[in-house]
Amino acid sequence: MNEERSYPDFEDSSNAELALLLSSNMKELQSSLSIKPLICRPHRLWQRIKLCRHSRKISWRYLCIMLCFLVSFFTVYLTLYSSSSSHFIQSFMRKPPSISVFHCKNNAIFLPHDHSLPVGNASASGGKLRDEPKVLLFTETQHSKHGKAIAEILVANRIKYKTEVIGKSLPLLTDLSKGKYGAIIFENFERYLAMDQWNRELLDKYLIEYRVGIVGFFPQNGPYKTYDKGQYDKIRRILFGGGVQFWLHRLLLLDALSYLSYGRISVSLRRYILVDIDDIFVGPKGNRITPDDVQAMLDSQERLKKSVPGFQFNLGFSGKFFQKGSSLENEGDRLLLKYVDKFWWFGHMWGHTQPHKVETVDQLMMLMEKNKEFAVKHGIPTDSGYSVAPHHSGVYPVHEALYEAWKEVWKIRVTSSEEYPHLRPSRLRRGFIHRNIMILPRQTCGLYTHTNYFDKYPGGKVVLDSSINGGELFQTIVFNPISDQSESYAAVCLSVYAGSNAPFEQNQIEWINLVRMCVTSYQIGLHLPANPCLDKRHTEIWSPNKTCNQLPRFLVIGPQKTGTTALYTFLAMHPAITRQQSFTGNV
Incomplete structure (x- = not known):
């Protein structure tokens, strides 16, 4: 059935009827024997496209089916992309960052405000912070100048903090069901707005559950301060235009930390x-x-x-x-x-x-x-x-x-x-x-x-x-x-x-x-040990008879019952010899 078939070429018109008759007889013979015409049907799609694209024309029905399939596919894709309930899909698809446009037109006079936690207004889940919460400082890079300036203010005021470079994941925010951080600082608030939705929802959930606020800076803008009471998303935010180089922002930053943490992170006045x-x-x-x-x-x-x-x-x-x-x-x-x-x-x-x-x-x-x-x-x-x-x-x-x-x-x-x-x-x-x-x-x-x-x-x-x-x-x-x-x-x-x-x-x-x-004096009970040998300036104002050498200059060594303890005791009585403080027995 796969052999090539050739037919005679009838040039004489008198034989045309005979050729027509033979052709009709051959078609009847093929149909009676169920012989189908030759078609190209490879088993794989890519072979079909390669071998058969020149052997047959594409049907209009086929084009309609493919068009319907593509329309259905893109419809499902857009539906899943815009859905806020599918975290799995959204973890692979990030929305473009929001455009931050803020207009501060509030000319009201700010009165003194209470920093204490409202009574009887706890969060629904009863989230509590640890006894001494820290400040979580998000910086753009590890060596950010603005981030270091903020850290210096925290150190100068004895406020505990942790620096975290903004990345794909958040640090651990809780410890044994207790919140670790009482306030969040963003060196650049734009990075908070541009967070992927998964991390943004985790952070916002922590802020709401543990009643924690955000301090954000717009370093490129001029000096100003604005306040978001959290009426829409229950998250309080205080935003600064410019950095902490402006002296008033240094003071307001401390006040903002106290206010947003309900006094849990505060400095005495x-x-x-x-x-x-x-x-x-x-x-x-x-x-x-x-x-x-x-x-x-x-x-x-x-x-x-x-x-x-x-x-x-x-x-x-x-x-x-x-x-x-x-x-x-x-x-x-x-x-x-x-x-x-x-x-x-x-x-x-x-x-x-x-x-x-x-x-x-x-x-x-x-x-x-x-x-x-x-x-x-x-x-x-x-x-x-x-x-x-x-x-x-x-x-x-x-x-x-x-x-x-x-x-x-x-x-x-x-x-x-x-x-x-x-x-x-x-x-x-x-x-x-x-x-x-x-x-x-x-x-x-x-x-x-x-x-x-x-x-x-x-x-x-x-x-x-x-x-x-x-x-x-x-x-x-x-x-x-x-x-x-x-x-x-x-x-x-x-x-x-x-x-x-x-x-x-x-x-x-x-x-x-x-x-x-x-005052004339003040009670200080903090004693932080330090080693004077590690500072050159300290060695210059240290007594010349003291040394930073770690090894003794004289050793008394001998077996038991040979008088070494007595010799050591007599030597220690001399004012020019310093004995080992921890000595309690034989050398």
């Missing part, structure tokens, strides 16, 4: 302020206090008392340098003692000696006794219980002889240092207690012996004003619950200028309702 002016009477001729400086301090102190009840400057003196200046400067020394009862006083060393350079307790006590005799002679109070070592020497790293001499001579209960655990960054300074003496974390206003005029200050008056108005000095006082500010004798004029414009006198500070108090 109480501030304790003590301003030390070190090295009174110290300095060469031409760079000492004059009568005009004394009067300027008195006037500034009276102005500050209006904002800080009971405010007084705390003056540190070294009696050896009294009346060692010019005639005008000596007159300033005498005028200062005339108003001795207008200030608080504390004793430095007699000759401004660094304590870590004095080895024995007796020598330190002798120097302190001279300074105390000077104070008694000129009517300077000696019962403050507070003192500061020159250059903070011997406070940390600890010089034991200093602490012992302080207790014997001055009955010291409180001191301060800027060295614990490290000088920089200043926001990480902490206090500790050693031998029942409280060490306050000391801050500085940037005024030192070599910065007694505007032109001597690094950057001039513009940089100093920037530090006062929202800069380093402003943040030091606002962010630190204890501000033990230090200034130098040679910078009294600039100290008065800085103090008169400092945050504890500015009316703007009332926006955050700070309670400002001037």
Whole structure:
């Protein structure tokens, strides 16, 4: 049946009828024998298209069927894509990010608001946060400058946080059915709007169930702040235009965290302020206090008392340098003692000696006794219980002889240092207690012996004003619950200028309702251990008879019952030999 068939070519018209008859007879024969014409029917679709596309024409019925099939397929596809109930399909298909357009036209005056959790208005599922919830900070990259600036504010205010780079998945938000985070911060709020729907729904569910709010920033926009009360989706949001470089945004960020977390993440509004002016009477001729400086301090102190009840400057003196200046400067020394009862006083060393350079307790006590005799002679109070070592020497790293001499001579209960655990960054300074003496974390206003005029200050008056108005000095006082500010004798004029414009006198500070108090001491119970050998600056103010070597310089080794314990005991009695503290038996 598959053989080729050939038919004769009839050229003669007389034979046409015969050819027609033969053709009809052949068709009848094929139909009677059920012989079908040759067709191309490969079993696979791709073979059919390849082998048969030239052998037969496409039927219009076939085209209609294919068109109906395609229409049905796209209809089902669009239905599944737009459905909000199918998470499986949506996990593979992400919607385009929403366009963020915000218009803030609210000119209302914001009144003080309550940060406490509403009573009897718990969430439906009863979600609770852990006792000390953290802040979850979403950043665009691991080394984002804006993200680091936000983190620095959190660290400066002792707020625990976790940084997470925005990616395909969210971090674990709960721990044993308790929420881990009391507030969420987005470095760029656009990334929250562009989250895929699966992660967005998980995050929003957590925010609603545990009553947590969002703080978002639009870094590219100008400074502004707007508030979403969550009337539509029950999620409260506070949005900032611009970053935290604008000083007011730094304050509002802390208030926003407290408000959105219902006070669970908040900073106390109480501030304790003590301003030390070190090295009174110290300095060469031409760079000492004059009568005009004394009067300027008195006037500034009276102005500050209006904002800080009971405010007084705390003056540190070294009696050896009294009346060692010019005639005008000596007159300033005498005028200062005339108003001795207008200030608080504390004793430095007699000759401004660094304590870590004095080895024995007796020598330190002798120097302190001279300074105390000077104070008694000129009517300077000696019962403050507070003192500061020159250059903070011997406070940390600890010089034991200093602490012992302080207790014997001055009955010291409180001191301060800027060295614990490290000088920089200043926001990480902490206090500790050693031998029942409280060490306050000391801050500085940037005024030192070599910065007694505007032109001597690094950057001039513009940089100093920037530090006062929202800069380093402003943040030091606002962010630190204890501000033990230090200034130098040679910078009294600039100290008065800085103090008169400092945050504890500015009316703007009332926006955050700070309670400002001037105190002589403050109870600090936090003791953070640190290793002075890890900081080069600490080794420079450490006693020379101390070492960072980890191994002993002398060993006593021997078998039992050979007198090694007795030899060790006798050697330990020598004042120049230090015994191992943990020794309890044979070596």
